[in-house]
């Protein structure tokens with residue numbers, strides 16, 4: 288069996304979010320609830336940054352160990368201004384994007400097919416369970432040997448990392464479209480194609496989005512870790528350079544850029560999910 | 571009064587195949603008992619026919635196989651043995667079959683109006699593939715069905731935003747929207763309040779006559795069965811067999827006042843005795 292733990296976790300959290308959000312709360316209250324949530328989030332982050340900033344002078348922390356946020360941001364804009372960091376961001380981002388999109392285009396159809404075709408699922412399940420548990424990043428050095436240090440190899444590594452959450456969640460999504468729903472379609476004599484288009488896909492979509500979101504994080508890890516095994520350009524490359532020179536600020540700058548990339552992509556996915564799965568939040 | 575309470579076989583033979591739209595012969599259904607080797611017989615040698623345009627109500631105790639019977643007729647379940655055929659005027663195309671399930675089972679990702687459109691969008695009933703962005707026409711076409719069930723103000727709601735009874739009404743509208751020749755209904759009004767139920771009973775009577783659909787209507791409610799149906803089939807406790815088939819002679823549609831007549835109450839009493847296993851008095 289494919290272990291849909293991640294998927295289930297995610298679904299539960301998503302569902303309960305949705306439930307909290309619209310459990311018959313009047314519209315006005317819900318809006319201000321959303322605003323309150325944003326306010327708390329911003330407040331929490333600001334407090335964290337302030338603690339970070341002031342703990343350094345207060346506890347006399349060595350600059351090699353920890354850099355204050357102000358310094359990190361200043362350095363970031365410095366690197367942007369002299370134009371030296373753009374090419375690394377661009378390299379890593381295109382490696383990520385290529386791998387991620389390629390992965391989505393294969394993993395989601397495969398997951399849908401596995402969900403519907405029992406034979407295929409029985410054949411692939413053991414592979415997916417086994418490979419999901421192995422840290423696929425350990426194959427990165429081999430892939431670099433096969434494909435070189437460039438775009439192709441890095442994209443493949445990203446795809447490898449992103450593949451399993453996407454497949455496993457898609458399969459779980461197909462499973463979530465239960466027998467009762469299928470029976471209605473059958474009673475109305477829907478063709479197989481219609482069942483797929485009108486039932487399986489829209490029903491599985493929230494799970495597919497959950498998989499896509501999990502895959503963002505894993506894909507970003509992939510792109511950086513792959514650089515550690517050999518690179519001439521990219522954020523991971525910058526990271527090794529900086530750490531070898533004990534340039535703590537630059538290590539933090541790279542980390543913040545990666546975090547920002549993850550946050551932006553997740554927000555973007557959230558936007559599309561709200562657009563396509565409006566029924567979940569009841570908007 | 572007893573002469574209305576004919577043994578099923580005698581009555582069935584008076585119908586010829588040409589008049590029938592649903593023919594069930596010696597139907598037998600067994601399920602595997604979960605976690606054991608044995609089988610549970612749920613339907614035991616059931617035979618009856620539903621004539622063209624006939625309204626047949628089926629009553630019987632919980633668990634006697636009513637839903638199972640309906641699912642077999644709808645082609646959702648394969649019987650263990652016996653024959654089921656659904657015949658309509660054009661024998662080469664599939665019959666237009668409307669199915670109202672016991673649970674509403676609306677698609678949560680579709681708005682109310684799009685749930686009602688579901689059948690209409692299908693190639694089977696629409697004749698062609700409909701692109702999702704061309705659904706407006708279908709939405710307009712099915713709107714009257716939503717009005718019919720009293721939900722014209724709720725087309726844009728999602729199923730989880732309406733009540734259980736409203737969901738059940740959408741379920742009914744979804745089946746009616748394909749203009750069915752055969753309508754299979756599994757306790758469609760079970761979850762509704764008395765007022766709504768009465769309204770829908772009257773609407774259903776009108777639809778039944780105007781569409782000339784053949785209807786199998788499952789219910790727990792003996793009064794509802796007698797009020798609506800041409801014939802009430804009483805099933806025994808599991809395994810379900812046809813105990814009796816009671817004809818209700820009054821012409822349809824019947825006014826609500828029919829429920830106050832002597833005839834109605836006599837029939838209800840008759841069916842009640844059959845349901846409660848007191849058929850020995852024959």
Ligand SMILES: Nc1ncnc2c1ncn2[C@@H]1O[C@H](COP(=O)(O)OP(=O)(O)OP(=O)(O)O)[C@@H](O)[C@H]1O
Pocket residue numbers: 601602603604612631632633634635636637638639672808
């Ligand atoms: N898929 C199944 N597998 C095993 N047993 C089943 C299955 N479906 C139904 N049964 C059994 O068949 C019997 C009849 O079920 P059915 O749903 O037809 O009853 P019903 O007459 O519709 O009852 P109710 O009035 O409560 O809806 C039950 O004992 C049930 O356990």
Ligand SMILES: [Mg+2]
Pocket residue numbers: 636637638672756
């Ligand atoms: Mg039932």
